[in-house]
Amino acid sequence: MKYAYYPGCSLDATGIEYDIANKLVARTLGIELVEIPDWNCCGATSAHTTNHLLALALPARNLAIAEAHGFEQVAVPCAACFARCKKTAAAVQASPDLQVQISEVIGMTYAAKSEILSYLDVIGKKTGLDHIKKHVVQPLTGLKIAAYYGCLLVRPVDITQSDDPENPMVMDRLLQVIGAEPIAWDYKTECCGASQVVPVPQLGKKLIHDILKNAASYGADAIATACPLCMLNLDMRQKQINAMFGTQFHIPVFHFTELMALSFGYSAQDFGLAKHFESAESLLERMIGGKGA
Amino acid sequence: MRRIGVFICHCGSNIAATVDCAKVAEAARGFPGVVYSADYKYMCSEPGQEFIKAAIAQEDLNAIVVASCTPRMHELTFRKTLANGGLNPYLFEMANLREQCSWVHTDKEKATVKAIDLVKMAAAKANKNEELTSSTMPVHKKALVIGAGIAGMQAALDIADAGHQVVLVEREPTIGGKMPMLDKTFPTMDCSACISTPKMVEVAQHPNIELLAYAEVTEVKGFIGSFTVQIRQKAKYVDHDKCTGCGLCETKCPSKVPNEYDLGLGQRACIYKPFAQAVPNKPVIDPLHCRKLVDNKCGLCAKVCPTGAVNYQDAERLFTDTFGAIVMATGYDLYPWEEIYGEYGYGRFPDVITGLQFERMVNASGPTGGKLKRPSDGQEPKSVVFIKCVGSREPAKAKGYCSRACCMYTAKHAHQVLDKIPDAAVYVFYMDVRAAGKAYDEFYEATLKDGAVYLRGRVSKIYQEGSKLIVKGEDSLLGRPVQVTADLVVLATAMIPSQGSRELAQTVGFLPDLDGWYQEAHPKLRPVETPTAGVFLAGACQGPKDIPDTVAQAGAAAAKVCGLLSKSQLETNPMTARSNPAICSGCGLCVAVCPYKAIQLISLADRDRYGKRINRTVADVNHGLCQGCGACTVTCRSGAIDLQGFKNNQILEEVDALWR
Structure with a gap:
């Protein structure tokens, strides 16, 4: 293609x-x-x-x-x-x-x-899950992941043609194919606050906090995103959230393609895992014997 | 030679604002056969009709054209005018200047030209119209009522009290419908069971009512005055003549399944009565779950039955009966919100329930004995959120219409929570409060005084956090998002037509509207009739309704039925198809297209052109069944079938007039 x-x-x-x-x-x-x-x-x-x-x-x-x-x-x-x-x-x-x-x-x-x-959608809908499965050499077995879609990928549904604006499953199915365990959680499509964190931090940070809290309450080991801004908000700001709300979040956040690359056998050095704020090292150590890291 | 009078109606300003009626009347005077024309503000009014009658006498008219609204509205009115004026009513022709002209156009000049054309066509047909006469057919003085909820019971009782025989068919094992499931009824807070269960008993004991519970209508043939109906009595596996209703079988049955009557909140045995006050007060066996019927094991109920009433060999039974009239009273179901409300969890959260489940829970004879309990852990809820318009007034997702009863029952539920749990917090998310009944708004105001917090706005999301439900929504009056932590969420889900009602309508012979509700013949003037003569509507099958409206409509339907059954015979519609055997080849194409099964092929003794005796097959129309739709006339290759009042030459005359 x-x-x-x-x-x-x-x-x-x-x-x-x-x-x-x-x-x-x-x-x-x-x-x-x-x-x-x-x-x-x-x-x-x-x-x-x-x-x-x-x-x-x-x-x-x-x-x-x-x-x-x-x-x-x-x-x-x-x-x-x-x-x-x-x-x-x-x-x-x-x-x-x-x-x-x-x-x-x-x-x-x-x-x-x-x-x-x-x-x-290119990967999850157009490529074919069977084709993807053939390339998985390092399944992410046991990794509980909250698939996070945010708002703009799903809404408004007549423009985005999302599979389900309230409970989309495209990324969940992809995560399943690469061996991970997508969790059923409630904040899949809630807004991450986007750029609101800058002008109205008390509002923006609350939105991020709620997403992290819900993912954590369902026992998510990590969060997967499909948007660079969602990624930035959820990954970079955990420290600020913890300071503001007195929480102890340290949830690694990935782009969904990073998790796929891992399952395809690439190592973290092959892509930018080191650029993340929340370290995924110990998680990957536990997951795939450190082969990723 | 025809002497035609043409009358142009203004319909107030409905037609006159867009069509120059005087000009149309003037043009009409030049059409072949037209000897008189006039225009008038309201042709259908009494002075209007008198005007026509006077013109018939003065101008010696022998055919009439009225150019006004749709024939559905006033064709019958003007036919009667002709009859009163001494003319055969079928010498009347109608041109539709309202629906087909003034309402759909804005340019007065062009609309007037079109109106003139429409009148020209009608006048041309009036030249060819013939006198037609009706015959009569007998009326079977027995009514069929389908569905025995409060609507069907009320209609059956009213018809029976008037002295007519009624057969009342109910597909569930008990009659009563949804009303006995409810706890109390708004706005008077009287006990729903206390006013509905005596009616159930009255129905069962009425000498003029034959009650067929656990039965379904499977086929309807015939027409007004004489419907032949096939009814399927489902297998009960219990002989109700022997059964005393002692209930021993129910207590001994080892298999338990969720009770439909409690909407899954409670359990029932597999030999069961839906609830304690069921009528008939005798059990049936659930063939899908009974271990004896499924696996040929158990058989305990037969062993314990003191009268030997249990019969595992019971089978369904078909029988037919003839009725003069049919009342549809099939009621409603609730929208399956679990299928589309992802934001409310798709039914994943046990403590998100529907209003009807709440009714069962708050009902003293319900699964919790009237105690409000969270389905998840049985705890008493301290914070309850109600959400209105779930599936109603939501055209993008579900239904565009208002379900009409939810505003009031939600106010009642809120009141009941505050009454039963004094320290409870109650929140109601609403779009509008529609409390337009007698003493309804007062009830809503009282609920506000009780302390219910009404929040104007939609709920965008519900999710579980620990044992609590987090309800996120909007307070659109404050313009702020709100978040409520709830123990229980109750959804006021939309009413939808009851399952299978569309198929039943097809069986009986009429079409529901786009949402599946049964369409009345006229929204204002014929609200309890269907377009199919002799079939009437009662209750929520026609559209969402509360109990008072349902009972009122059931009474109206019963009055219509009594009016019909009070006659011993009916005039037939003479506008039916006639087949000319001389040119019919017996191909049978008309038999296949007839929706009313009114045409059959018969053998006709004849001679061929050499004088030899032969038998020919030809089409024969049953004028009792024929509804005059005309499908056969356009199918007929040789033109042997013609529809009285819409003959081929009459219609072609109209077409010719258009280019003349």
């Missing part, structure tokens, strides 16, 4: 280890990822809170480039980028006038014909 790959800004910076793991997994599974040339920022949260047209034009340009190169499918690993791309495609599909307007703004034709997929 061949996909246009839109890493977005995060995967060049705070989520760099996500990008590395994505590419390892793609290589193993025989998925060809072709980075969209000359891509720009999707606008993230800033654009759509300032200018509606700009918020549509920014993702449209990237998608138009992908279309111009003949790609029928675009893989988007970041949940926020995914949401913006999907929204843009839906808006353009719904309005021929808008399509003309957007094409004029970006100076190229955007037909909104290509299928936009989150990287989670």
